[in-house]
Amino acid sequence: MSEHSDRTAGATPPPADTDRVDRATETFLAHRNLLFTVAYEMLGLAADAEDVLQETWLRWVDVDPGIVRDPRAYLVRITTRQALGRLRSLRRRKETYVGPWLPEPLLTAPDVAEDVELAEGVSMAMLLVLETLAPTERAVFVLREVFGLEYDEIAEAVGKKPAAVRQIAHRARNHVAARRPRGAVSPAENRRALVAFRRAVETGDLQGLLDLLAPDVVFLSDGGGVVRAALAPVVGAGPVADLLTVGLGRIAGAACAQPAQVNGHPALILRIGGEIEGVLAARTEEGLITGLYFVRNPEKLSRVAAENALRR
Numbered sequence: 263m264s265e266h267s268d269r270t271a272g273a274t275p276p277p278a279d280t281d282r283v284d285r286a287t288e289t290f291l292a293h294r295n296l297l298f299t300v301a302y303e304m305l306g307l308a309a310d311a312e313d314v315l316q317e318t319w320l321r322w323v324d325v326d327p328g329i330v331r332d333p334r335a336y337l338v339r340i341t342t343r344q345a346l347g348r349l350r351s352l353r354r355r356k357e358t359y360v361g362p363w364l365p366e367p368l369l370t371a372p373d374v375a376e377d378v379e380l381a382e383g384v385s386m387a388m389l390l391v392l393e394t395l396a397p398t399e400r401a402v403f404v405l406r407e408v409f410g411l412e413y414d415e416i417a418e419a420v421g422k423k424p425a426a427v428r429q430i431a432h433r434a435r436n437h438v439a440a441r442r443p444r445g446a447v448s449p450a451e452n453r454r455a456l457v458a459f460r461r462a463v464e465t466g467d468l469q470g471l472l473d474l475l476a477p478d479v480v481f482l483s484d485g486g487g488v489v490r491a492a493l494a495p496v497v498g499a500g501p502v503a504d505l506l507t508v509g510l511g512r513i514a515g516a517a518c519a520q521p522a523q524v525n526g527h528p529a530l531i532l533r534i535g536g537e538i539e540g541v542l543a544a545r546t547e548e549g550l551i552t553g554l555y556f557v558r559n560p561e562k563l564s565r566v567a568a569e570n571a572l573r574r
Contacts, residue, residue, distance in 0.1 A: 286323045289333050295573040296334070296409075297341045299384070302572070303404045304345040305352060306365035306389045308565045314344045335415055342401055342419040349397045360487030362495060364555050365389040366562040367524045367541040368570040374526040375449055380574050381526030383408040386555040387545045389525075390482075391441045395434055402427055403434040409574055443545055443552070453521070453528040455546045460519050460530060466507050475499040476550040481506070486559030502554065524566065531566055538563045 290297075297318060301311035318340045330336045356363050365386060375381050382388055383404070392400050401420050405411040413431070417424045455474060462470035481502045485491025496502050519542075520531045529543040541563065545553035557563065 282327065283323055285327070286325070287319075290319050290322055290337065293334055293337050295571045297337055298570075299380075299572045299574065300338060300341050300404065300409065301345045302368070303383055303389070303392070303408060304342070304349055304400055306393065307352070307562075308366045308368060308570070309561075310348055310352065311345075314341060314348055317344045335411075338405070338409075338411070339415075339419040342405065343421075346397055346401055346420065349400065353397070360485070361491055361493040362482040362484055363393075364482055364484035364557050364559075364562070365525075367529070367543065367557050367566055368572070369531075369566040369568065370523050370526050370572060371569045372523060374572050375523060377526075377574065379408060380572060384525045384572060385443075385527055385545075386525055386543045387443045387553055390555075391438055394441060395437060398422070399430055399434040399437070402430045403438060406431050407435065407438075443547065449528055451549065452544060452546045455549070455551055456521070456528050456530060456542075456544055459544065459551065463506055464519075468503055468507050471503040471506060472499055474551050475502055476547065476552045479550075479552055479554065481554045481556070483556040484559050484562065486561060488560055489558045491556070491558050522566070526572075538566060541566055 294315065297315055298311055301314040302308060305311055305314070318337065321340050321344075322337060325336070367386070368384070370384075374384070392403070395403060398420055402416055405416045405419060406413070411419075413424045413427050416422075416431075417427045420427065422430070458470070459474055461467070462474060477499050478497065479499055479502050481492070481496040483491035492505065496505050518533045520533060522529055522531045522541075524531070524541055524543055527543065529541060531541055532539040540556055540558040543555045543557075544551050545555075
């Protein structure tokens with residue numbers, strides 16, 4: 263059990279029978295990784311997802327077990343409702359965010375990459391697509407497309423009728439299909455591209471970088487106004503290569519770039535003096551890098567020090 267799990271399970275519950283609280287806690291912990299994954303896919307922030315789990319447990323422990331037929335579905339419903347409320351306030355916070363906003367990267371176990379649908383769902387590229395959905399659309403899409411919930415279960419979770427949920431799901435699916443990355447990319451292909459990318463940046467090989475980047479590549483860097491980062495997306499192979507050879511190249515000269523599995527995909531963790539400086543993830547299509555996502559905001563780097571368990 264993780265340290266956070268201990269804190270969550272140890273929070274002060276409402277007055278209740280000790281045995282009932284123990285059983286409720288045991289059930290909650292059995293589904294904790296699933297609930298965290300639901301909350302994270304809806305929010306893109308691990309810290310906020312953890313807060314949602316805390317709120318979920320406090321409500322769950324006060325539920326009469328006699329009215330619960332399916333604990334998993336009931337817990338997902340509570341988590342979704344809590345995440346929806348937090349997602350709406352999070353959208354307001356993002357309006358004043360300095361520079362591009364990127365999801366909080368998670369160091370993930372190898373089994374996440376083996377679940378293709380889960381890995382795609384938590385990838386940086388997909389989480390950014392989900393950012394373009396309205397809160398209820400995002401919840402419906404995640405619960406239906408990633409976790410395979412039935413429409414009536416989703417309806418209870420989002421407070422809508424099943425017929426309305428079907429319409430929302432159809433609209434969200436079309437929206438995502440028009441914006442999601444084209445086709446699946448093998449981890450091996452992504453890994454090869456990142457190895458070549460790292461070598462080109464470290465050696466200042468501008469032509470080597472240009473050969474790796476798609477003509478319409480997009481580079482996003484998230485410093486959160488705390489550390490230095492590009493304040494707007496950089497688009498195009500030439501501008502991105504110039505930025506990387508000068509800016510990122512300066513960092514790479516003093517940093518150790520460690521290959522890692524982040525959000526279910528190959529990535530690089532940059533360390534200087536043993537401290538994490540940033541996380542660089544990439545999206546590769548047809549052998550070329552089409553998206554680069556560089557998270558430098560220190561508040562978003564705590565979850566790449568140890569593996570995170572994600573489940574469907």
